[in-house]
Amino acid sequence: MKLQTAGIHHITAFASDPQANVDFYAGVLGLRLVKKTINFDAPDIYHLYFGNKAGAPGTIMTFFPSPGARRGRIGGGQVGMTTFVVPPGSLPFWEERLRKFDISTMKASRFGEQYLQFTDNEGMKLELVERAEGPASVWSFGGVPAGKAIKGFGGAVLYSAHSAATRQVLEAVLGMNKLGEDVGYIRYKAAGELGNVIDIPVSDVPWGAGGAGTVHHIAWRAKDYDEHLEWKRHVEQSGFGTTGVVDRQYFKALYFREEGGILFEIATDPPGFAVNEREDELGQELKLPSWYEPQRKAIEAGLLPIEVRVLEEDE
Ligand code: ZN
Numbered sequence: 499m500k501l502q503t504a505g506i507h508h509i510t511a512f513a514s515d516p517q518a519n520v521d522f523y524a525g526v527l528g529l530r531l532v533k534k535t536i537n538f539d540a541p542d543i544y545h546l547y548f549g550n551k552a553g554a555p556g557t558i559m560t561f562f563p564s565p566g567a568r569r570g571r572i573g574g575g576q577v578g579m580t581t582f583v584v585p586p587g588s589l590p591f592w593e594e595r596l597r598k599f600d601i602s603t604m605k606a607s608r609f610g611e612q613y614l615q616f617t618d619n620e621g622m623k624l625e626l627v628e629r630a631e632g633p634a635s636v637w638s639f640g641g642v643p644a645g646k647a648i649k650g651f652g653g654a655v656l657y658s659a660h661s662a663a664t665r666q667v668l669e670a671v672l673g674m675n676k677l678g679e680d681v682g683y684i685r686y687k688a689a690g691e692l693g694n695v696i697d698i699p700v701s702d703v704p705w706g707a708g709g710a711g712t713v714h715h716i717a718w719r720a721k722d723y724d725e726h727l728e729w730k731r732h733v734e735q736s737g738f739g740t741t742g743v744v745d746r747q748y749f750k751a752l753y754f755r756e757e758g759g760i761l762f763e764i765a766t767d768p769p770g771f772a773v774n775e776r777e778d779e780l781g782q783e784l785k786l787p788s789w790y791e792p793q794r795k796a797i798e799a800g801l802l803p804i805e806v807r808v809l810e811e812d813e
Contacts, residue, residue, distance in 0.1 A: 501725070501732050502673030506651045506693030507717040507749065507765040508547070508558035509580055512570060513620050514710040516544050516563035516804045522619045523548045523559060525809040526599050527582070528642025531781035532771045533748065534804070537562050541790055542800045547748075550650055551637040553771040553780060555719050555749075556692030557650030562714065565802060572623060573706025575759025577713035578657030578699075579615070579623040583692065586628045588646040589614050595641065598811050608697060609680045620711035627652045632691040641812035653695035654716060655683070657703040658758030665698060667756045671736045672718055690719065705759065717751065717763035726750055729764045747787050748773060781806070 513519045523529050523546075532553030537543040543564050549557040559580065572578055584592060589612065596603050596616055606613045606625070615625040626648070635647035642648075658664035665684060668674045674686040674696060682701065688694040706712060720726040726743065730752055733740055738754040745751075749765040756762055771780055784801070786794055 500673055501728060502689045503718040503764075504690030504694070504721070505556055505688035505696075505719060506654060507555045507719040507763075507767070508560055509577060509651070509654065509713055509716050510560040510562070511580075511622055511713045512567060512708065512710050513561045513563040514565060514567040514569075515619075516546065516565070516802055518619050519546060519561050519563045520804050520806055521809060523561075524806045525640055525812075526596075526601070528637070528639045528647050529557075529559065530637050530639065531806050532558070533775075533785060534781050534783065535747075535785045535787075536790065536797060536801075538746065538787060538790075541786075541793070541797050544801060544804070546804075547771065547781075549771075550635055550648075552777060554650065554692075555765070555767045555770075556632075556690060556694075557648075559651075564710070567710040569621060570709025570712035571707040572621075572657070572712055574657050574659030574703035576657050576706045576708075577654045577716050577760065578703065578706075579625055579655035580713065581613070581625050581627055581652040581654055581695070582648045583629045583632060583650060583652035584626050584648055585634060585645065586630050589626060589628055591646045592626050598641075599809075607681075608683055609678070609685055618711070622711045622713070631694075639806075640808040649692065651693035653693055653697065656696060656698045656716075656758070656760060657706065658698055658756075658760060659702055659705050660758040661698060661700060661702050664756055664758035664760065667736075667758075667762070668696060668698070671733060671738075688718075693719075702758075715753065715761035715763050717765040720764050720766045722768060723750060723766055726752070726764065726766045733764065
């Protein structure tokens with residue numbers, strides 16, 4: 499059977515100030531901090547995971563906030579814009595809410611849908627779109643009631659330095675369906691209900707540069723460990739070198755870089771974030787993989803303290 503991803507599993511980006519990152523994604527956008535851990539490849543840096551209440555695949559935005567990190571430049575070889583989906587009728591709420599936080603917004607339209615576009619505190623491009631699809635959020639925080647809350651990813655806009663090659667990967671490797679073309683973008687749809695709409699400019703985008711405020715990689719869903727091994731074979735048979743399977747504790751991962759320069763990952767839905775914390779306590783404690791536990795004291799001493807807090811605009 500042809501492999502088809504359900505869509506985005508998570509998107510991971512660079513940031514600089516960890517508290518400002520928490521204030522933006524939890525405080526302003528109302529997402530839940532579902533895991534506080536470290537970059538497994540650089541244990542002096544946090545890895546913060548935000549998502550819906552359970553941190554379900556298709557809702558997980560993650561960051562490596564590295565204090566003092568230089569700003570990157572958004573461009574080719576990156577996810578250029580991250581799209582979050584909100585319930586029908588809630589864009590006016592979000593427009594008003596972002597205004598309250600002095601965040602300027604812009605309206606755009608693609609494929610008959612209205613988008614509210616803005617940047618986060620580090621210049622990363624985000625947008626909100628209303629869709630009925632996908633399970634409603636049951637998480638509320640600060641000034642964001644569950645009925646208006648972000649449900650997860652609507653999708654992403656991929657800035658490819660080689661658009662035709664990236665589009666080929668979306669169709670032939672990831673198993674997405676091409677829906678059509680509008681205002682210079684081609685739209686693809688994956689099989690799931692969240693993180694399932696991928697737009698890509700028809701024209702190649704000039705190369706960007708990694709750094710704070712840019713996306714590091716985008717991960718696509720594999721439904722279980724068996725399918726993950728099938729994905730590995732399939733990606734490699736399609737001509738891409740992979741990292742092989744890497745254990746990320748909350749999912750298994752494998753990475754490959756497509757020709758448009760974007761780092762793709764295939765990540766498993768299981769085991770998820772409740773593997774080492776109760777669901778009602780997610781994100782509260784610093785969680786380390788077992789091999790870093792002996793260094794916990796030194797690791798904790800090297801990290802700036804962070805807290806999830808209601809911002810004064812919401813008090
Ligand atoms: Zn990842």
